[in-house]
Amino acid sequence: MRWSLTEQARAGTDAVVVPAFADQLKHVPAADFVAACGFTGRPGEVLRLPGAAGGPAQVILGFGTAAALDDDTIRHATARLARAVRGFGRLGLALPAPDGRAPGPTAVRAAVEGFLLGGYRFTRHKSAPGGPSGPEHVDLLLPDGGGAAGLTALDEGRRLGAATLLARDLVNEPGQDLTPALFAERAAAVAADSGLRCEVWDEERITAERLGGLLAVARGSLRPPRLVKLTYRPDRPTGRYALIGKGVTFDAGGLSLKPSAEMLTMKADMAGAAAVLGAMSVLAGLNCGTQVDAWLPLTENMPNGDPVRIGDVLRMRGGRTVEVRNADAEGRLILADTLTLAGECRPDAMIDVATLTDAAPIALGRKIAAVMGTDDALVDRVREAAGRAGEPVWPLPLSDRYRWQLESPIADLVNYTIGNRHGTALLAGLFLREFVPPGVPWAHLDIQGTALCDAEDGEWVRGATGFGVRTLAALVREPFASPR
Structure with missing residues (x-):
């Protein structure tokens, strides 16, 4: 998909998007007809209208009320738009301008991110993808053409969208096609790119580094x-900074074997590693x-070969010992x-990202x-960066x-507390804290609930979400110094 900034729709444009506020519908083209069609202007609502003879079609896109407009609303609306305009070759996309103010750079970036994320489909394993594709070219229509700031925002939106889609592609891959190697x-x-x-590091190097x-x-x-x-x-x-991403490419639970229904989504247990890789890219x-x-760290958690037994004691890097109480608490x-x-390596801060506990969602x-x-x-x-990225934590x-x-009677720690179903997300965090070197600030993101989506919802489509890529990219762009 190609993008450009311009003041007016170019020749050959198939459709032009007209932004509409729910409280200002009288200003949209053919306002009476639009109202008669039941269009209310809620965020992401789309109404396609035929254009004048020989001219481009018109697509009315709702953005809610003018006073409530923010970047999240723009991202959500343009994501829904992307799914509604498949089949058009070239699209002119005007962004909302409340009170006549030209859209700023963050609005441009959010619009590009939303459109790319909302139009995503994972079709690599389909014999025939089905349905129309496109658009192939999107012109953002800005009153002043966007200027240098607009071009920078457009480029950032494209890059962040592509990085998130990279993570989605990885998470959506079946475990057979994304082994640790x-x-x-x-x-x-x-x-390299x-x-x-x-x-x-291969198994020999991992052994030499004592990653028990x-x-x-x-x-x-x-x-x-x-x-x-x-x-x-x-x-x-x-x-x-140091970023750490959990990379269990398929999690059957080891000897603590999962039921089949729970195993169905376990190809996604490497979503943390995918998010980190996407951000790095x-x-x-x-x-x-x-x-x-x-x-x-990349591995499968399977019951083949010589699986770790319940009650085994592991010696971790650094010398701490852990009694395994649950083989499915492997992350x-x-x-x-x-x-x-x-x-x-004494970074200024460490952040890990993991699909770690069902208790978090x-x-x-x-x-x-x-x-x-x-x-x-x-x-x-982290919260501030996540808010700007549209990925709330x-x-x-x-x-x-x-x-x-x-506490364990035979080792330094247990990896899981049997018989306790309360506060397990916190216990997982407390376990990880034991391995954070003193004096190094650390944050843990549990994305178990946000890594996958069951249905289309704004910029999320069914399957992998790529959650965390944009948060991490926003976070590490500025240095961190703890006030402690």
């Missing part, structure tokens, strides 16, 4: 694990000024090793991810009142 190959290819340094949690989880699979390290380093970095294009190191085991590893639903951490300033920064506490539940 194949994921590592994809990551290396993305790194994105100006990143890339290291891929990752090795234990991988024992049950016939496919060996990988660990990918990606580094983005600008010429004069102003800070340093766009940093050079956004001229990010900080250094960012990414760590992706925290591979993240624990990786948090230790990443912390040894039980508390917050399927639209809001959980965030917790050791540094309030960092958690606040909400903080959960890490209370020491629950720390005793991680």
Whole structure:
């Protein structure tokens, strides 16, 4: 899809989008007819009208009330528009201008993101994709042509949209087509295209680095694990972040085997790693000024081979021991090793992203991810970045009142508390905190509820959402210094 900025629709345009506010419908073309059709102007509502003889069709697009317009509304509306205008070759898209004010750069970026995300379809495994595609070219119609700021915002929107779609593609792939080794190959290819340094550790290197949690989880699979390290380093970095993404490419639960219904979506248990890779892919294009190191532990969690047994004691990197009480609580085991590893580089802040617990969406639903951490300033920064990205998160506490539940009679920790179904998202966070080096600010994003979507809803379509890519990209563009 090609994009451009212009003041007026170009020759050959098939349809022009006319923005409409719910409280100003009298200003839209053919207002009486539009009202008679039942059009109310709610965000994302679309009404297609024929154009004049030989001219482009008109598409009326609702944006709600003028006073309530924000970037999230624009992103949501243009996402729904993308699904309604398939079949047009060239589209002229005018953005809303409340009180006559020209749309700003953030509105331009949100519109491009929304359109790209809303029009996404994963068809790689279909014999015939079916249905119309397109548009092939979108002209954003801005009163002043957008200027330099508009062009920058357009480019950022395209890059962030593409990075999110990269993550969606990875999460949507079946486990047979995205094994740990194949994921590592994809990551290396993305790194080569994105100006990143890339290291891929095989099982021998992982063993030498004493990543006991990752090795234990991988024992049950016939496919060996990988660990990918990606580094983005600008010429004069102003800070340093570490991003860690859980990469379980298929989670059967190990010996704690999942029921079939729960296993159906477990190809998506690497959504954290996909989000981190997507964010890393766009940093050079956004001229990010900080250094960012990414760590992706990749494995399957299967009951084949020599799976870890309930009651086994693992020795993690750094020497801590963990008694395995539940083989399906594997994500925290591979993240624990990786948090230790990443912390040894002494970044200014560490953020991990993981589809970790069902308790997070039980508390917050399927639209809001959980965030917790050791540094309030960092958690606040994550929330602010997520808000700007249109990927809301909400903080959960890490209370020491629950720390005793991680105690083991034979090891330093247990990975799961049997018989307790309360506060399990917090217990997972408390477990991870044990492996964060002292003095390194850390935040944990539990995206279990937001990684997949059951139906079309604004910029989300059925399947993978790519949640977290834009949040991470927004977060690491500015250095972090803890006030503590």
